Amino acid sequence: MDYLLPPEYTQTLRILHNQAPSSSLSDVNKVIKQDLNCDKDELFAEFGDTPIGAASLAQVYKARLKNGEVVAVKVQHLTVRAHSYVDIKTMEVLVKIAAWIFPDFKLLWLAEEMKKNLPQELDFIQEGHNAEKMSEIMKTYKWLKIPKIYWDLSSLRVLTMEFCDGGLVNDLDYMKHNKISTIEVGTKLGNLFSEMIFIHGNLHCDPHPGNILVRKDKKGNLELCLLDHGLYANLSDELRYNYSNLWLSILSSSVDGIKQYSKALGVEELYGIFAAMVTARSWETVSSPEGVARKKLTDKEVE
Secondary structure (H helix, E strand, C coil), X not given: CCCCCCHHHHHHHCHHHXXXXXXXXXXXXXXXXXXXXXXXXXXXXXXXXXXXXXXXXXXXXXXXXXXXXXXXXEEECCXXXXXHHHHHHHHHXXXXXXXXXXXXXXCHHHHHHHHXXXXXXXXXXXXXXXXHHHHHHCCCCCCEECCCECHHHCCCCEEEEXXXXXXXXXXXXXXXXXXXXXXXXXXXXXXXXXXXXXXXXXXXXXXXXXXXXXXXXXXXXXXXXXXXXXXXXXCCHHHHHHHHHHXXXXXXXXXXXXXXXXHHCCCCCCHHHHHHHHHCCCHHHHCCCCHHHHCCCCHHHHC
């Protein structure tokens, strides 16, 4: 989004990645006690006073188990489950009113997606199973880290997992300081999500910068940590076929093909922006004779 939208938008909304307003520690302890039948101090040797990350549905704390292992504890906001049902109904009413007043309003699908997806994101048991499934699917990618789940300390609203540190995937200063190649990061991300989309048809739905960490392992090799496995999309064969052909058209610099397969994917006149989004390259590069495969990255594209 940094590549497509003005800084005023992206900088304002960026806090929702991992710096959203947080719940009080007393509310966090209430959720833990309700779900795990113990206070946090009975379960953990140490538990952070402030969250290391906070989003709209939950926040994450760094903690230490009685055996000394360091873990991350994701705790759902106390009232978010009850409020979510009200939010879903409110959005459903508002988009219907907007569509009635403005017949060209095309966002009715948004309410339907929210009704389908939000309950899944609020189920931390499902998130744990998703993480384990993806870890097994991607086990040949030795540079990929998916946190281990501690099931005895997890529930519908509490998820305890292996702690992973590192810099956010869009933190250029961190990568420069740690001598991490942005091109290598981009290549590995491309490999990872291509495997999800084209091979398995099982796609992580929330790969924003707060959910992807970069770091070097003990041997000095790049490692990516993929977090937040609450929502996955199962892609149909038809969608994967059209998306594959879109990429073949992009790689061959076929503007007609890009138009055709963008339309098949539900994008018509905005095919140029769509192609720029999926490639993270400018339309000028995508549509040039050299194309994305042969035209060198500009300084702005590297960043």
